[in-house]
Amino acid sequence: MTDTIHAGTVAHLRGDPFAGENTLEIIERGALAIDPSGRVALLGERDAVLDAFPESELVDHGDAWLIPGxxxxxxxxxxxxxxxxxxxxxxxxxxxxxxxxxxxxxxxxxxxxxxxxxxxxxxxxxxxxxxxxxxxxxxxxxxxxxxxxxxxxxxxxxxxxxxxxxxxxxxxxxxxxxxxxxxxxxxxxxxxxxxxxxxxxxxxxxxxxxxxxxxxxxxxxxxxxxxxxxxxxxxxxxxxxxxxxxxxxxxxxxxxxxxxxxxxxxxxxxxxxxxxxxxxxxxxxxxxxxxxxxxxxxxxxxxxxxxxxxxxxxxxxxxxxxxxxxSVWRELSETYKVQQLQDFCLNADQLLYLATLGGAKALGLESEAGNFEPGKSADFFVLDYEEDQYLAARLSRCENAVEQLFSLLQLADERHIASTYVHGHMAASRNGS
Ligand SMILES: [Zn+2]
Incomplete structure (x- = not known):
């Protein structure tokens, strides 16, 4: 069995943004190598990951985002x-x-x-x-x-x-x-x-x-x-x-x-x-x-x-x-609004953290889930908004990837999720395949 590489815009948190750490990592031409046992082997720039695993199978998600489950x-x-x-x-x-x-x-x-x-x-x-x-x-x-x-x-x-x-x-x-x-x-x-x-x-x-x-x-x-x-x-x-x-x-x-x-x-x-x-x-x-x-x-x-x-x-x-x-993703937008009503303004890092690495830590699962650290279970989903004309146009007007993530957190929903992977295997897909 060979490794599999998923290529796209990869986004995750390396630590706790509420602790003041700048831990959001977005790799725009990124890739994720997954070993045959379903665990993350490597995360990085697409070319570097492809070079490191030349025999692997490539799943190219284009400009879609790969986000921890x-x-x-x-x-x-x-x-x-x-x-x-x-x-x-x-x-x-x-x-x-x-x-x-x-x-x-x-x-x-x-x-x-x-x-x-x-x-x-x-x-x-x-x-x-x-x-x-x-x-x-x-x-x-x-x-x-x-x-x-x-x-x-x-x-x-x-x-x-x-x-x-x-x-x-x-x-x-x-x-x-x-x-x-x-x-x-x-x-x-x-x-x-x-x-x-x-x-x-x-x-x-x-x-x-x-x-x-x-x-x-x-x-x-x-x-x-x-x-x-x-x-x-x-x-x-x-x-x-x-x-x-x-x-x-x-x-x-x-x-x-x-x-x-x-x-x-x-x-x-x-x-x-x-x-x-x-x-x-x-x-x-x-x-x-x-x-x-x-x-x-x-x-x-x-x-x-x-x-x-x-x-x-x-x-x-x-x-x-x-x-x-x-959709927990949509709950994040509501979390943002509920905190705005209390003068607490959450940024993209903090919102994403709550439903990924923060959620994993809350459940004592941080050694298995929450981000793309090598060794963790490859649980992720593919957010692909290209067919949504308004969302694609809105995101094209963002200055950078962090702004795009914030807009996605407010505007995207489950209809933009192309597929979901658990432990390296596709478990759901918008096309039903
Ligand atoms: Zn309840």
Whole structure:
């Protein structure tokens, strides 16, 4: 087997631009050599890479951009068909739109078809790593993991756990859940791109017994992640205070069961208090920002700058189905707008970082994903806007490649993604080939 060279405009981050480093690298006549095992062998000027690998196969993408695969750190599989459902705020939307949609996943054949389409949709949007809330039903989760493994996408997922405050068919006690979870953890152990995440939906859905189970699963399976929601709306926070009156704050509900660690990802964190942020920084957990979801449900404006000042790792997620798009790339444009409303102006480097290297660091995957450093998995997508007359004309008026990247971050979307590669192999293509 030979190496493969992909040629085009290559763009990625070598470090953290929020730390003041100038780490954006754009090579306009660039190339990426990928070894037969699917890992990056070399990145550089096209001619130099071709000289270094004279026997390789060349895939010439012309002027299209090659960008590291996007990392979607928060979305819900059983809400695949629940996007754009009406709801007056989080709790009303959950009851009237989401729970009925999630109940459909009890039907295994329905869930299997949805799993295939869900994974395909992520890949066509350039997402090569996704952290996903699974279904409440074992067979649906099995279908999700199997579809992910077939496609090659990197999936972190787990069974969504609830034992109160939802329709009975979506509830399971700690005792009823444990066997299914252990089986799914066992499945992930044998698949290098699948990871299990213990997934209590949020504090209001979980009794102390269920949260206790989550803590014990993390202790017995330390390779697992934990994902849940926090501080999304004021109404929710007030309800959590009533449900757990003995806890200092929302974070402390999870923390008191041992759920806050460096492998914990907390979605939203809009109304997080100073003491909670201190504790987040101390435990080195991660927060995931989901801008279209926060706007759609009227939840609020995510205080990115306050999190970053504390050194809290931040990723970006679509939060399908409260989010209204599957494209993390488009979420970056919304991230920009939400921060503009708070006098925090993000540049192209910082935006790209959040969904690539920053997302990888947030999920502890920086040795495998996030940029084109040699040795990492060759996960990337090809952004080709030439057929879009307006976008091509707009970009031709940019002064340099950094300006072009900024415009692409605001104007491009999944329709401009020609193909997506995972571990060196094409996993999705606009032409369906
Ligand atoms: Zn969510």
């Amino acid at each position: 996007l990392i979607d750190a928060h979305l819900h599989f059983p809400q695949f068909y629940a996007t754009a459902g009406f709801g007056n705020g989080l709790l009303d939307w959950l009851e009237n739109t989401v729970y009925p949609a999630e109940a459909r996943f009890a039907d295994e054949s329905f869930a299997r078809a949805a799993a295939e389409q869900f994974i395909e949709r992520l890949l066509t949007c350039g997402t090569t790593t996704a952290m996903v809330f699974g279904s409440q039903f074992y067979d649906a989760n099995l279908a999700l993991f199997e579809a992910a493994e077939r496609s090659g996408i990197r999936l972190i997922a787990g069974m969504t756990l609830m034992d109160r405050n939802a329709p009975p068919m979506l509830l399971q006690t700690a005792e009823q859940s444990v066997d299914s979870i252990e089986k799914l953890i066992g499945l992930c152990r044998h698949a290098p791109r699948l990871h299990y995440a213990v997934t209590p939906r949020f504090a209001l859905s979980c009794s102390p017994e269920l949260l206790e189970l989550c803590g014990s699963l993390l202790r017995s399976h330390p390779e697992s992640y934990l994902q849940t929601h926090i501080n999304e709306t004021r109404e929710e926070i007030a309800a959590v205070r009533t449900a757990f009156p003995q806890r200092r704050d929302y974070l402390d509900v999870y923390d008191s069961f041992g759920l806050i660690t460096e492998r914990t990802v907390l979605a939203h964190s809009i109304y997080t208090t100073e003491p909670e942020m201190d504790r987040m920084a101390e435990t080195d957990c991660t927060v995931c920002h989901c801008p279209t979801s926060n706007s759609y449900l009227g939840s609020g404006l995510f205080p990115l700058r306050r999190h970053l000042r504390r050194g809290i790792r931040v990723a970006v997620g679509t939060d399908i189905g409260a989010g209204t798009q599957f």
